Amino acid sequence: MTxxxxxxxxEELDETARILVAAFEEHRPPxxxxxxxxxxxxxxxxxxxxxxxxxxRGAADLFVAVDADRLVGTGTLxxxxxxxxxxxxxxxxxxxxxxxxxxxxxxxxxxxxxxxGRMLVEARIERARALGAPVVALHTSFEVSRSMYQRLGxxxxxxxxxxxxxxxxxxxxxxxxx
Ligand SMILES: CC(C)(COP(=O)(O)OP(=O)(O)OC[C@H]1O[C@@H](n2cnc3c(N)ncnc32)[C@H](O)[C@@H]1OP(=O)(O)O)[C@@H](O)C(=O)NCCC(=O)NCCS
Numbered sequence: 278m279t280x281x282x283x284x285x286x287x288e289e290l291d292e293t294a295r296i297l298v299a300a301f302e303e304h305r306p307p308x309x310x311x312x313x314x315x316x317x318x319x320x321x322x323x324x325x326x327x328x329x330x331x332x333x334r335g336a337a338d339l340f341v342a343v344d345a346d347r348l349v350g351t352g353t354l355x356x357x358x359x360x361x362x363x364x365x366x367x368x369x370x371x372x373x374x375x376x377x378x379x380x381x382x383x384x385x386x387x388x389x390x391x392x393x394g395r396m397l398v399e400a401r402i403e404r405a406r407a408l409g410a411p412v413v414a415l416h417t418s419f420e421v422s423r424s425m426y427q428r429l430g431x432x433x434x435x436x437x438x439x440x441x442x443x444x445x446x447x448x449x450x451x452x453x454x455x
Pocket of ligand 1: 303390394396418421428
């Protein structure tokens with residue numbers, strides 16, 4: 278059976294939320310780490326927000342990777358003129374409204390290293406291109422995805438960086454499609 282990347286069906290939303298949270302759990306601050314209570318609260322708020330996949334229906338396209346009828350990854354695309362909303366008091370500097378935005382790429386640990394993350398990135402880039410976006414953009418705070426995007430040819434766009442919580446830098450990356 279080959280891997281399929283497509284939009285999630287209504288009956289798949291709960292499972293999509295589950296695999297998204299399972300993927301991002303690795304970023305939970307360890308219990309014995311020296312992060313502040315505010316940072317722990319910010320992470321819980323973030324997980325709660327990302328789990329609410331229904332809140333993004335209508336504004337964003339929710340992609341899933343399906344392998345033999347099992348959901349094994351997910352990624353969200355905001356088409357041009359549909360800007361993401363973020364949890365918490367800090368919002369990033371807005372980018373041009375005609376750009377498309379990638380968010381919330383997640384592959385649960387058991388399915389990693391098989392190219393699923395890359396396929397989910399490429400499928401959303403193709404959709405953004407088909408929708409006429411001149412640029413796709415994203416934020417990330419995580420080293421694994423920073424190096425993946427850099428290898429895929431994305432450029433840093435530090436003028437769009439922001440701090441979603443104290444001491445957490447969300448770096449902006451962009452990819453020109455024209
Ligand atoms: C980032 C993530 C989606 C990658 O998923 P994946 O299916 O394992 O990724 P792929 O197998 O397609 O690999 C993509 C690239 O990342 C590299 N990569 C994957 N896991 C890696 C790791 N732990 N460390 C370093 N590089 C890694 C791969 O070598 C590959 O590079 P290449 O295409 O140049 O060979 C997955 O690790 C994840 O869900 N992480 C937690 C959530 C997260 O941080 N999401 C990104 C937020 S922006």
